[in-house]
Amino acid sequence: MLTKRIIPCLDIKNGRTVKGVNFKGLRDAGDPVELAKRYANMGADELVFLDISATLEERNTTLDMVLKVAEQINIPFTVGGGISSVADVDRLLKSGADKISINSSAIKQPALINELSNTFGNQCITVAIDAKEINGEWIVHLAGGHIPSKLNLFEWAKEVERRGAGEILFTSMNNDGTKLGFANKALGQLSSTLNIPIIASGGAGTIQHFIDSFKKGKADAALAASVFHFNEITIPALKKELQNNGIPVRL
């Protein structure tokens, strides 16, 4: 049986992890390779690296990091952030990334989704969507959630699927950072209207939130950052509890 995936997300700047990471026994908490290894050993099903670098120079460091991660990690990983062309994706895949995710660039030039999917196959193209519920309507945002677009979440998600995305990473900006749970109603609607996998993101605070994202939100995977980085939830305990609740996981 296909299992539900648990995905830690690491923010990367200049080839280093940013945001505090509170793990005992890490020699270097800013070393993405060491952290990635740690998560892989704990039973993470995949990893996402989000590059928040601002300059070209910093981005080139990210490529080196991707090479090092691919060298040492034996589970799949996705790289996102600042990707806007076929050449960008080619470099990342050739450096050993399994999937890439695009966000703002897909909104600015939707044909990029088709182009990437046709060139590399839909299996490695994830489209990330940041959306916020404003007066009852889910509005897609760009530039890391700073700028509202005119797009409706559900319509955009449908278009993204039609253009050839292999997967959607949906972050609810209303829930992100709150630790009050995922946006399960919107997730459920996405999951039942689309025929590609949906990764839930934004709001994880407790193990119950993950259970709800799969049961109520019908997500195929759930992504979180701080609850894992600060050891508030450990992956083995989380997966055990998911299994106890009848959710298929890889243990």
Add this chain to the structure above:
Amino acid sequence: MNVVIIDYGAGNIKSLQYAFNRLGSSAILTNSPEKIKAADRVIFPGVGQASSAMKMLQKNKLDHLIPTLTQPVLGICLGMQLLCNTSEEGNTKGLGIFDTQVKQFSKNVKVPQVGWNTIENLKSDLFKSINDKAYMYLVHSYYAAINYQTIAHTSYDTIYASALQHNNFYGVQFHPEKSGDVGAQLLKNFLELD
């Protein structure tokens, strides 16, 4: 041990090379028929879409070479699918090593299948020290139908062949290079085949 990975286009084949490095082995990327013929082990990876991948093989005349190989050959993902008779993806004629068809998953399930699923009913030395119902990582929209060469099956939408074997030719739908320690064991087994 001289391991080659057939390099016939874009995509993430670096991961495969690294996976062999982690086993203390090494693998070279090549599209040279001489080097492929001379290797002890040949890895036939998959990239992108079936009909365009087949065109890339034809361009390098590898479509004629691969079926003549006599050392152990491991097709991975699309590589395995191209070793089958036909694929519904772009109506592609395959290399015909595996006597089965590659079909598209139905609309009853999410496509592609992405994630970890179990392999069952394991029937080959390729799975030495690997438990029945071990988890492997898969990403695919098309699957090989079960036939008499099936050495492992997986359930998604239907029960399909997640591994096939014919003589020296092995094929796996999953990505051993991305399937944690279990996947590494499979690659090790492949290197140690008699």
